[in-house]
Amino acid sequence: MFNALEIATWFLLKNNAEIREHEATNDDYEVYEGITHLKLQKLLYYAQGISLGMYEKPIFKEKIEAWTHGPVVREVYGQFSKFGRNNIEISLNNESEKLLNKIENNREVSEVLNLTYDNFAIYTAWQLRQLTHEDNTPWDITQKTKGLGKEIDNQLIKEYFKKEIIA
Numbered sequence: 709m710f711n712a713l714e715i716a717t718w719f720l721l722k723n724n725a726e727i728r729e730h731e732a733t734n735d736d737y738e739v740y741e742g743i744t745h746l747k748l749q750k751l752l753y754y755a756q757g758i759s760l761g762m763y764e765k766p767i768f769k770e771k772i773e774a775w776t777h778g779p780v781v782r783e784v785y786g787q788f789s790k791f792g793r794n795n796i797e798i799s800l801n802n803e804s805e806k807l808l809n810k811i812e813n814n815r816e817v818s819e820v821l822n823l824t825y826d827n828f829a830i831y832t833a834w835q836l837r838q839l840t841h842e843d844n845t846p847w848d849i850t851q852k853t854k855g856l857g858k859e860i861d862n863q864l865i866k867e868y869f870k871k872e873i874i875a
Contacts, residue, residue: 710817712752712768712781716788718811718821719743719751720798723829741832742795745788746777750836753779753865754873755824757846760862761869763816771859774850778840779860844868 723743743751752768759767772779788796798804812818828836840847846868850860 709766710768710811712770712784713787714807714811715752715755715768715821716748716781716784717798717804717807719748719755719825719829720796721800721804721808722821722825724798724800742797743829744793744795744833745785745791746793747829747833747836748788748796749780749784750778750833750840751824751828752781752784753840754828754836755820756862757865757869757873758824759816759820760866761874762820764866766862767817767820772865774847774854774856774858774860776856778837779847 720743727742753772755767756772759765768781770781770783772781774780800808811821831839839845842848846860846864849864850858
């Protein structure tokens with residue numbers, strides 16, 4: 709299992725590579741936006757949900773909490789909140805390249821991350837926020853029953869994703 713910061717790094721590097729590729733080919737058909745802190749949090753939530761729904765195990769060990777703007781992994785918030793509403797820029801280096809190879813060599817994790825990216829990175833941060841705020845989502849249920857700032861139970865995430873997202 710990976711930690712949430714490693715999974716976040718994968719999303720950021722994947723997005724940066726997509727942007728560079730389409731800039732290099734002058735692809736005007738697709739709009740590739742960067743990843744803000746808010747969007748990154750939602751991508752982590754969807755990756756966790758897809759992993760739980762497909763493989764019945766989490767993709768990262770950290771808990772997800774119900775915050776005002778949706779699901780949040782506190783450890784990742786601490787690392788990237790300094791970017792505010794700006795796109796997060798990170799560079800590929802030896803350490804992150806090793807991480808990418810480790811992730812790509814794990815078939816299940818790679819599949820979950822690519823599915824998440826392909827199906828949810830197309831949305832803006834605010835659209836993803838709105839999706840997590842719909843009635844009867846794990847975020848909605850948690851904030852109504854436990855309150856904001858409380859952990860969203862992985863079992864609740866798994867059941868929701870099996871029924872609503874993966875099916």
